Amino acid sequence: MKDVSFGQYYPVSSFVHRMDPRLKILFLIAFITAIFLATSFYGLAICAGVLLLIILLSRVPVGKVFREIRGILFIVILTSVLNIFFYRGETEYWSWKFLSITREGLIFSAFLVCRLILLVTCSSMLTYTTSPVELTDGIESLLTPLKWIRFPVHELALIMSIALRFIPILMDETERIKNAQKARGADFESGGLIKRIRAIVPVLIPLLLSALRRAEELGDAMDARCYSGGRKRTKYKKLRLTWRDFVGFLVGAAVVTGVVLLRVYGVGTL
Amino acid sequence: MRIVAEHLSYTYNADTLFATAALKDVSLTVEEGEFFGIIGHTGSGKSTFVQHLNGLIRVPSSMKRYKKKKPKKGQALPPQTVLTVGEYDLTDKKTNFRELRKHVGMVFQYPEYQLFAETVKEDVAFGLKNFSEKKPTNEEITEAVRAALEVVGLNYNEIAKKSPFELSGGQKRRVAIAGVIVTRPEILVLDEPAAGLDPVGKREIMELLHKLHKEWCKTVIIVSHDMDEISENCTRAAVFSEGSVRYVLPPHELFQKREELRALGLDIPLTARLCEKLEQAGVKLDCDFTIDDFVAKLSALKEGKA
Numbered sequence: 001m002k003d004v005s006f007g008q009y010y011p012v013s014s015f016v017h018r019m020d021p022r023l024k025i026l027f028l029i030a031f032i033t034a035i036f037l038a039t040s041f042y043g044l045a046i047c048a049g050v051l052l053l054i055i056l057l058s059r060v061p062v063g064k065v066f067r068e069i070r071g072i073l074f075i076v077i078l079t080s081v082l083n084i085f086f087y088r089g090e091t092e093y094w095s096w097k098f099l100s101i102t103r104e105g106l107i108f109s110a111f112l113v114c115r116l117i118l119l120v121t122c123s124s125m126l127t128y129t130t131s132p133v134e135l136t137d138g139i140e141s142l143l144t145p146l147k148w149i150r151f152p153v154h155e156l157a158l159i160m161s162i163a164l165r166f167i168p169i170l171m172d173e174t175e176r177i178k179n180a181q182k183a184r185g186a187d188f189e190s191g192g193l194i195k196r197i198r199a200i201v202p203v204l205i206p207l208l209l210s211a212l213r214r215a216e217e218l219g220d221a222m223d224a225r226c227y228s229g230g231r232k233r234t235k236y237k238k239l240r241l242t243w244r245d246f247v248g249f250l251v252g253a254a255v256v257t258g259v260v261l262l263r264v265y266g267v268g269t270l
Numbered sequence: 271m272r273i274v275a276e277h278l279s280y281t282y283n284a285d286t287l288f289a290t291a292a293l294k295d296v297s298l299t300v301e302e303g304e305f306f307g308i309i310g311h312t313g314s315g316k317s318t319f320v321q322h323l324n325g326l327i328r329v330p331s332s333m334k335r336y337k338k339k340k341p342k343k344g345q346a347l348p349p350q351t352v353l354t355v356g357e358y359d360l361t362d363k364k365t366n367f368r369e370l371r372k373h374v375g376m377v378f379q380y381p382e383y384q385l386f387a388e389t390v391k392e393d394v395a396f397g398l399k400n401f402s403e404k405k406p407t408n409e410e411i412t413e414a415v416r417a418a419l420e421v422v423g424l425n426y427n428e429i430a431k432k433s434p435f436e437l438s439g440g441q442k443r444r445v446a447i448a449g450v451i452v453t454r455p456e457i458l459v460l461d462e463p464a465a466g467l468d469p470v471g472k473r474e475i476m477e478l479l480h481k482l483h484k485e486w487c488k489t490v491i492i493v494s495h496d497m498d499e500i501s502e503n504c505t506r507a508a509v510f511s512e513g514s515v516r517y518v519l520p521p522h523e524l525f526q527k528r529e530e531l532r533a534l535g536l537d538i539p540l541t542a543r544l545c546e547k548l549e550q551a552g553v554k555l556d557c558d559f560t561i562d563d564f565v566a567k568l569s570a571l572k573e574g575k576a
Contacts (some may be wrong), residue, residue, distance in 0.1 A: 011287060179326045181385040183376035184449060185368060187402025202396065207387040209435075 004203045008127045015244060018060035018130045021138030026124050030252045034259040035118050040268035043259040050255050051122055060128045064130040070231075076116055083109035111270060132164040141239055154229055161221050162218070170211060179205045187208055271356030271373060271456050271489065273300040273323060275352035277349040280318055280327060283489065292318040295349070295515040302456075305483055306491045307500040307521070308509030316493050317379075320459050322353060322360065323491075324374040329353050329360055355457070372401040373405055375455030375487065381446035381461045385434040391415050393434050394449045395431060401453050418452040419445070421486060422471065440471050447478070452487055458487040461490075462494060476503055501525060501539040501559040522558035 089104025139158035280293040352361040387393035422444040464472040
C-alpha cells in the first residue's frame with residue numbers, strides 16, 4: 001500500500017531487463033574495467049555510445065538515469081577543481097604560487113568527470129534493470145566456485161536476500177512508528193543536530209525491537225519448515241542463458257577489445 | 271470539534287509507476303460527541319482517511335491545483351477539497367499541525383509497539399512534554415500520568431516505575447493508550463484498538479473506550495472490521511470500500527443492509543445474523559442489533575408467545 005518503490009528497480013520489460021543477471025553483473029565488471037583502461041576520449045566515447053544504447057534498449061527514462069549523477073555531484077566538482085588547479089602541464093594559462101591552470105589540467109579533469117559519470121551511470125543501469133532478488137540469485141550463482149574452498153555461498157546469498165526483503169518492511173515500520181510518535185507530538189523536523197538525534201530515539205528503540213522480533217519469527221518459521229542450508233536445494237527460478245545474453249557477451253567483449261586496442265596503439269592518449 | 275471532509279482524494283506514490291489511489295472523493299462529517307465507527311477491508315482507505323485527521327497525511331492544497339491547471343471558460347470547476355477539524359483548516363499549509371495533534375489523539379494499530387522509554391511514567395509523559403508550551407513541573411507530570419494510567423485501569427504506584435517492556439500485552443496496550451490520552455485530546459481516533467486481544471481483553475478495551483468517551487474525549491472514532499464491535503458501540507458508522515464511502519448510517523439502519531454489505535465482502539454482526547435466521551423461520555424481530563436489545567426483544571417475544 002505505502003511507498004513500495006524501494007531501491008531503483010524500474011519494473012518494465014525490455015531486452016536488458018530480460019537478460020540473465022549473471023551476465024549483466026559480468027558485463028558491468030567488464031564495462032567498468034574498460035572505463036578504467038581507457039586512456040583517451042575515444043575509448044570513453046565507445047563506452048558512452050554502448051551505454052546510451054543500453055539505456056535506450058532498457059526503456060528506463062533517460063532523465064531518470066541522469067538524475068543519478070546528482071548524487072555524485074559533489075565528488076565530480078571536487079575532483080575537477082582539484083585537477084584543474086593541481087595538474088602540472090606545459091601550457092599555462094594562469095598561476096599563483098603552487099596553483100596553476102593549464103591546458104592539460106583542464107583536459108584531464110574533463111576526462112575524469114566523463115569517467116566518473118560513466119561509472120555511476122553504468123552501475124545504476126544494473127540496479128535499474130535487475131530486481132534485488134535477481135541480483136542476489138546472480139551473485140550466488142557467480143560465487144558458486146567458492147564452494148570448493150568451503151565458503152558458505154548459499155548462506156551468504158540467503159542473508160543478502162533476507163536483508164533485501166526486509167528493507168521495505170522495515171521502512172514501512174519506521175514510517176508507522178514515526179507517525180505514531182508524531183501523533184504524540186514528536187518533532188523530527190526542527191531543532192539543532194543534538195535535538196534531532198535525540199528525537200530519533202523514540203523511533204529507533206521500537207524499530208530495533210520489532211526487527212529483532214521479526215528476525216526471531218522468521219527463524220522460527222524457517223525452522224518449522226525444516227529449512228537447512230544450501231545442499232540439494234533446487235531453485236524456483238532457474239537462471240538460463242539466452243540469445244540476449246550472447247548478444248550482451250559479444251557487445252561487452254567488443255567494448256573491452258576496442259578500448260584495449262586504442263590503448264595499445266595509443267590513439268589519442270592524454 | 272466537528273470533522274468535515276469533502277471531496278477528499280489521496281494517491282500513494284503519485285506520479286510514479288506504483289501510484290495507487292487510496293481515497294477517491296470522500297465526503298464525511300463527524301459531529302462532536304459521536305462514537306463513530308469506520309468499517310472496511312484492508313486497503314479500503316480507512317487508515318489513510320484517519321491519518322488525514324491529524325495531519326500525518328497532508329491534503330495537497332487545492333488552491334495549488336487550480337494554479338497548475340486553470341480550467342477553461344465554460345468548464346466545470348473541479349470540486350474543492352475541504353478538510354476541517356474544529357477551526358483547523360487542514361488544506362492550509364500554515365495550519366499549526368502540532369497544535370492540532372494535541373487535540374486529535376491517534377492510537378495506531380498495535381500501539382504497544384511504539385513504547386520506547388525506560389519507565390512507564392516517562393513513556394506516558396512523552397506526549398505531555400512534547401505538547402506543553404512551557405516545561406511542565408514534575409508534579410504536573412506525575413499528576414497527569416497518574417490520572418491517565420488510572421483512567422485506563424492501571425495502578426500508578428504499581429506500574430509507573432516499571433519498564434514498559436516487562437508488562438503483559440494487555441497492560442502494554444493500556445499504557446500506550448494512556449500515552450495518547452494524557453494530553454486530553456478532544457477527539458480520540460483508534461485504529462483497530464482490540465486487534466489481537468482475547469475476547470475478555472476486547473471487551474475490556476471497548477469498556478475503556480466508553481469510559482473515555484464519557485469522561486475524557488468528546489469524540490471517539492474507531493476503525494474496525496469487527497462488526498460486533500461496531501454494532502455494540504457506535505452511534506454511527508461509515509463503510510469504506512475501494513477508497514470511497516459507501517454508507518454513513520447508525521448501526522441499526524446499516525445492518526439492515528445485509529445483502530449490500532455482503533456484496534462489499536463485509537460481514538454483519540452476530541445479532542444481525544440471528545435476526546436473519548429468525549426471519550427465515552418467519553419471526554420478525556425488530557432490534558437495534560446490540561446484544562442487550564436483541565436479548566430483551568427476544569425474551570419479550572418468547573413471553574408474548576407463552
